[in-house]
Amino acid sequence: MSNETRQITTAFQKLALFWRASQWQAAGGAGLNPTQGEVLQRISRRSARLGELAAMLGISQASLSDTVSSLEARGLAERRPDPEDGRVRRIEATAAGRRVAADLPQAPAALERALEEMSDTDRAALARSLVGIIRALQEADAIPVQRMCVSCRHFRPFAHADAARPHHCEFVDAAFGDASLRLDCDDHEAAPAGEAAAIWRRFETA
Ligand code: SF4
Incomplete structure (x- = not known):
């Protein structure tokens, strides 16, 4: 290591x-x-x-x-x-x-404050990195399957030219940015395996 x-x-x-x-x-x-x-x-x-x-x-x-x-x-x-x-x-x-x-709090208040104090750019970069780590753990069967945007059939990565909100959720028909990527979404619907792989490639390489 x-x-x-x-x-x-x-x-x-x-x-x-x-x-x-x-x-x-x-x-x-x-x-x-x-x-x-x-x-x-x-x-x-x-x-x-x-x-x-x-x-x-x-x-x-x-x-x-x-x-x-x-x-x-x-x-x-x-x-x-x-x-x-x-x-x-x-x-x-x-x-x-x-x-x-x-x-019951969704998250510790002190952690929420620390994240809110980050710049939008840093918070988006952190969210993107965490999605990658969690997906890798999921692919390795180290954690249960997560209801994440990057495995959802409603997710359209980089569907928009707007750099701040490049992604699109077809479920709610709205654009959003990396910082709003969901890791546990109640509306998640798993994309078929081939489609999920294509979604991830587009998200990762764009
Ligand atoms: S339904 Fe939820 S998990 Fe799926 S793309 Fe929309 S926000 Fe992401």
Whole structure:
């Protein structure tokens, strides 16, 4: 490992520690652990099947089922039959669960401030680099498949001449720039493998 790579991995390690500590503090304030808080935030945005949610979070279905059971016991979540298949259950937040989730921060406030203080150019470059790292980890099967723009069938990289907002999302029919690239979009629809590879090549080489 080069010295430069070691410095960057050390930075990621420090950020991971900071993030985890912040999650314990924020979720703990609501009487939850970080996994319970994360699950509650996700199902308050959109209901999900157990398997789908476990894959997104990169945890086993058994472990997730325990988490959901503890949220159910507190009246924050419930399992309902899936309208598309009555044999399957979808997990959703109750009204009380949505209220608790709304009070949980999406990210540590100090980190948000640090990112907001960056220049637009630096923030866009960071977002682009992170997308590349996360995609590489996904390609190596090191992390679960992410609902990212660069693997979405609605994503049109460099569809516009505007350097600040060169990309286009066909789902919302809007242009956007690198800093707004999504890494976990609820509207994501996976592009077929060949199409996803072409999208990535266009994004990476333009
Ligand atoms: S639907 Fe979401 S993931 Fe897909 S291109 Fe639009 S913003 Fe990106």
